[in-house]
Amino acid sequence: MSFFWRRKQxxxxxxxxxxxxxxxxxxxARGENPGRAAxxxxxxxxxxxxxxxxxxxxxxxxxxxxxxxxxRYACRMLRKSPGFTAVAVLTLALGIGANTAIFSFVDAVLLTSIPVKAPQQLVAFSWSAHAQPKIKGLSDYGDCADQPGIGDCSFSIPFFKTLRAQANAFSGMAAFAGPMDVDLSGNGAASMARGLYVSGDFFSTLGVSTFIGRPLAPSDDLPSAPPVIVLNYSYWARAFAAAPSVIGRTVHLDSTTATIVGVADPRFTNLTPGKPLDFFMPFSVADSVRGEWWGNQDRVSDATERWIVILGRLKDGVSLGQAQATATAIFRNEMIHGVAQFFKPEDAPAITLRPLRSGLNGETSEIAPALYVTMTIVAFILLIACANVAGLTLARSASRQKEMAVRLALGAGRARIARQLLTESLLLSLVGGALGVLLSIWGIDAITALFSSGYYQTFPFVIAPDWRVLTFTIAITFATGVLFGLAPALRGSRVDLTPSLKESASSLPGVASHTGRRFRLGDALVVAQVALSIVVLIGAGLLVRTLRNLHGINPGFDPQNILLFGIDPHLAGYTDAQTQQLYANLQQRFTALPGVISASYSEDALLDGGWSGNDVHLDGAPPKQNVNTATLTVGLDFFSTMRIPLLAGRNFTSADFAAAAATNAANKVRAAAAKSKPAPSASAPAPPTALEEAYFHSAPVPVLINEFFAKKFFANQNPVGLHMGDEQRADSDVQNLGPGYTIIGIVGDTKYPQLRRKIVPIMFLPLMSNEAHFELRTAANPTALVKNVREIVSQAGDNLPLTDVRTQTEQIDQILFQERLMARLSSFFGALALALACIGLYGLLSYEVACRTRELGIRMALGARHRDLLRLVVGQGILLVLIGAAIGIAAAFGVTRFISAMLYDVRANDPLTMLAVAILLILVALLACYIPARRAMKVDPMVALRYE
Amino acid sequence: MKQHYQNRIELLQGTLDLLILQTLQWGAQHGYGISQAIRSRSGDALQVDTGSLYPALHRLEHQKWIKADWKTSGNNQRVRVYQLTAAGKKQLLSERSRWQQISEAIAGILSPAKENET
Structure with missing residues (x-):
């Protein structure tokens, strides 16, 4: 109370x-006597x-x-019952904190707008058709979610140029692709940087300015223009220490020298959420700065290379539908009658325009399901928390009826009493809310840590609570406060004076009807809590079983004590021959390391999500009828290193690698020769060159197949030693095929890209020249070797960055990331829900026992045994739990199917999980009932009867 | 106790403010002084209830029609003395004219009956 206030009084x-x-x-003075006067x-x-x-x-x-x-009164009342206050405040804090944290997360990942000028005018292009196009090359950098039918958002640069020239529904167009890892040097040690290819009009169309320097302009995108790049703000701050002098400096991108001309606006970080990038480069450098393995493909002028994403800015007054019609007309014309005829008219190729946010969802489409499930669970928790606090307040307000009656009798207004009760509730929820905000700050960190453990790089989303989240929290807080405060407040002020004032009223059996009416709401609240927590628990049970099932899968190899890391020598400028040399050299030196049992390499590590596939033609099958198999190119000793059993035949030897290399070289020569001969079939066949001769006589590539391959395609024969032909495409010349493959052995089945995928046929080929992941089988903890490995690699070549260093078990955790995350989150919240429901049950029963002390005393005096009283109290609790469980299970049947896509080897309405959860709940609930029941048994009949 | 009130005239709603303002027009005065002044000037007919006086004084003060200062009276008693502000003077004028209208109106209604009686 202020000084001013007191003085005034x-x-x-x-x-x-x-x-x-x-x-x-x-x-x-008037003469009255002193005593009387006063x-x-x-x-x-x-x-x-x-x-x-x-x-x-x-x-x-x-x-x-x-x-x-x-x-002040509310504070005093709450302090007087610390148990109630603590439980209520903690319950609310948990509910509100968890919701705020998750909402902040959802907001940052799914709801933030893209930082460009007038984003509502921007649209992203995607195409669809009734049939697959004749594709030559397709790259997809995960900017849009998969379309249900045929189609995607990858286009070719020539189509983009045609569209830009013809589509008058747009005031501007832009395109981008990537970002790709580029070897950036000239700024200290060589490092990988993520560069986004953009069209020259990217910055002007999006309305993105630069922090310093100038943005890229259309003139930078001309083939003759000198290579220039614009840095992303955070990369500039990180890699160039935010030095303004970078403008005008040159750096090397792979082997191209480029000048830095600007640093982008700090607010503009990236377009597609979850795809961080370091710099922008014009498409004009795409030919020299390749960024990844592209072979000899010409990405800039070949209309069949689809790899860029197109954006357009709608003209004022042009609707999405109009623009879509215009773009579709151009697309149809180009795809059906253009240079490369992708489609027939009946394929109905069409363009769909989507607003930027839904068109470019990228990374969010991966996280979104997990987030939505978590959000639902957490909303359930908030509901349970509210029901819990409402139940507690209700029980408390019932026990305070006498107090209310006294206040009414002394002349307190009913409105005033309602306000008093409401103040108490609001105070509770305010304290709970404040604690919840603190909890949410911690929770955001925890959830960010949880989600980001699934990423190799830094987590692509920045999560911080902002004012909208704060508003949201405050709204929840007050809503809960009013919600659970109002019901008892209204009832509290409706107290009938006389019976409440009579001392014995609340414990006389005669007023049981009164008591019954009062408790129907309390019972309902407990039932609701039990039902809600059952749903959460069943969800958690299903997700935990999914994780257990996935962990229980035998991958077909021994994942313990394996160190994995990636190397891509092409990025450092190695030729194919040098790469092969390098791998052999590295493999030898790794094997020699103390603690390493054996070392090998493969194009993809097993279970890292990536995979390749190919068609082969089985000998004896009709012409042009191929079978599809997954393929994996591997190094020497791959099977022994991974401990994949050899079932028949033999392993690869160095001779196999030499043979494969020869065939590979001949293949390349032939491909180059084919390119220089534009019309191979028109004129009479030219006499074969010496190179072609060499090619035709090159040996089939030796391959191993897995057991599934053998069983599926060679059911009744021993495949070892058999030959398979190259894929026979519809347009390929059957007489002029490559040498094909020879099967030299059969190995055991393994899971390849994912644990969830079924076993598929796999063909293992000798790895020639691509990027590789090394596998080191070690005797003890593999991470201890990382330092030695780095040393060996940097001795072998200066510019060879090591990527994705991890153990095989970490790799498995990695691909099971979402499953682990969901299992952990849902079991945490499931336990929380269970605890809250039991607190609610305990609170209700304790209160009942306290109210019925006299009745229990009479029962005991009349000869009831302890067992009977126990049954009386526990029976009531268990009845509520059973009703709640039944409702919860029924609800779970309807709800769990929404997570069925996340489950593995367990059905969404798995009866075992439901039964287990129900039993768990009943056991815990028994405990919650037992404590008040024991108190009931301890009632001394004499004390109880004399009490009043 | 009842007798005590019998020979008093109940003040009309809103007239207390007018009486207080009018009393202060004659000079600054403390609460007790105001009640005594009203009482003596009305020939003991009007007695201001203390329970109405002080709320009224504080209300008028809150409306800035009067202001208060602490002074020491003749017999060394610290008293809170009220005096009229400029706004209070204006308010007094308007309340007086309003009272004039009301009493004239009431007199107009009552005058024929008065003639009959005499």
Whole structure:
């Protein structure tokens, strides 16, 4: 209370006191006797306290005063029952904190807008058709979610140029691709940087400016233009220490020298959420800065290379539908009658335009399902928390009926009492909310850590609570406060005076009907909590079983004690022959490391999500009828290193690698020769060159197949030693095929890209020249070797960055990331839900027992045994739990199918999980019932009867 | 106690403010002084209830029609003395004219009956 406030009160005291003195003095002066004078002066003055109060009303702060009064009283009441307060505040804090944290997360990942000028005018292009196009090359950098039918959002640069020239529904167009890992040097040690290819009009169309320097302009995108790049702000700050002098500096991108001309606006980080990038480069450099293995393909002018994403800015007054019609007309014309005829007219190729946010969802489409499930679970928790606190407040308000009746009898207004109760609830929820905000700050960190453990790079989303989340939290807090405060408040003020004032009213069996009516709401709240927590628990049970099932899968190899890391020598400028040399050299040196049992390499590591596939033609099958198999190119000793058993035949030897290399070289020569001969079939066949001769006589590539391959395609024969032909395409010349493959052995089945995928046929080929992941089988903890490995690699070549260093078990955890995350989150919240429901049950029963002390005493006096009382109390609790469980299981049947896509080897309505969860709940609930029941048994009949 | 009130005239709603303002027009005065002044000037017919006086004083003060200062009276008693502000003077004028209208209106209604009686 302020000093000013107190002084004002004192002054009023003094003023009235002075009044009394003067009145007394006047009476004395008039000759009244002293004792009488004082008495009648006081009588004349009247009720001093009332004068005080009505005068204070005039000060205009009455509302504040009563508020403070209510507040102080509420504080006192809450302090008087610390158990109730602690449980209620903690429950609310957990509910609100968890919701705020998750909402912040969802907001940052799914709801933030893309930082460009007038984003509502921007659209992303995607195409669809009834049939697959004749594709030569397709790259997809994960900017849009998979379309259900045929189609995607990858286009060719020539089509983009045609569209830009013809589509008049757009005020601007832009395209981009990537980002790709580029070897960036000239700024200290060589490092990988993520560069996004953009069209020259990218910055102007999006309306993105630069922090310093200039943006890329259309003139930078001309083939003759000198190579220039624009840095992303955070990369500039990180790699160039935010030095303004970078403008005009040159760096090397792979082997191309480029000038830095600008640093982008700090607010513009990336377009597609979850795809961080370091710099922007024009498409004009795509030919020299390749970024990844592209072979000899010409990405800039070949209309069949689809790899860029197109964006358009709608002209004012042009609707999405109009623009879509225009773009479709151009697309149809180009795809059906253009240079490369992708489609027939009946394929109905069409363009769909989507707003930027839904068109470019990228990474979010991966996280979104997990987030939505978590959000639902957490919303359930908030509901349970509210029901819990409502139940507790209700029980408490029932026990305070006498207090309310006394207050009413003393003349308190009903509105005032309602306000008092509401103040208590709001105070509770405010404290809970404040604690919840603190909890959410911690929770955001925890959830970010949880989600980001699934990423190799830094987590692509920045999560921080912002004002919208804060508003949301405050709204929840007050809504809960009013919600659970209002019901008891309304009821509390409707108290019937007389029976409540009678001491014995609440415990007389005669008023049981009154008690019954009161508790129907409390019972309903407990049932609701049990039902909600059953749903959460069943969800958690299903997700945990999914994780267990996945972990229980035998991958077909031994994942313990394997160190994995990637190397891509092409990025460092190695030729194919040098690469092969390098791998052989590295493999030898790794094997020689102490602690390493054996070392090998393969194009993809097993279970890292990536895979390749190919068609082969089985000998004896009709022409042009191929079978599809997964393929994996591997190094020497791959099977022994991974401990994949050899079932028949033999392993690869160095001779196999030499043979494969020869065939590979001949293949390349032939491909080059084919390219220089534009019309191979028109004229009479030219005499074969010496190179072609060499090619035709090159040996089939030796391959191993897995057991599934053998069983599926060679059911009744021993495949070892058999030959398979190259794929026979519809347009390929059957007489002019490559040498094909020879099967030299059969190995055991393994899971290849994912644990969830079924076993498929796999063909293992000798790895020639691609990027590789090394596998080191070690005797002990593989991570201890990382330092030695780095040393060996940097000795072998300066510019060879090591990527994705991890153990095989970490790799498996990695691909099971979402499953682990969901299992962990859902079991945490499941346990929380269970605990809350049991607290609710415990609170209700404890209260009941306290209210029925007298009745229990009478029952005991009349000969009821402890067992009977136990059954009475526990029976009531278990009845509520059973009703709740039944409702919960019924609800779970409807709800769990939404997560069926996340499950593995367990059905969404798995009866075992449901039964297990119900049993768990009943056991825990029994405990919650037992404590109040024991209190009931301890009731001393004499004390209980004498009490009133 | 009841007798005590019998020979008093109940103040009309809103007239207390007018009486207080009018009393202060004659000079600054403390609460007790105001009640005594009203009482003596009305020939003991009007007695201001303390329970109405102080709320009224604080209300008028809150509306800035009067202001208060602490002074020490003749017999060394610290008293809170009220005096009229400029706004209070204006308010007094408007309340007086309003009272004039009301009493004239009431007199107009009552005058024929008065003639009959005499």
């Amino acid at each position: 004192q002054e009023l005291n003094e003023e009235i006191d002075a009044h009394l003195r003067m009145a007394e003095r006047d009476r004395l 008495q009648s002066a006081r009588r004349e003055l009247g009720n001093v306290a009332l004068i005080h109060e009505t005068t204070r009303d005039q000060w205009g702060w009455r509302w504040l005063e009563t508020l403070l009064q209510d507040f």
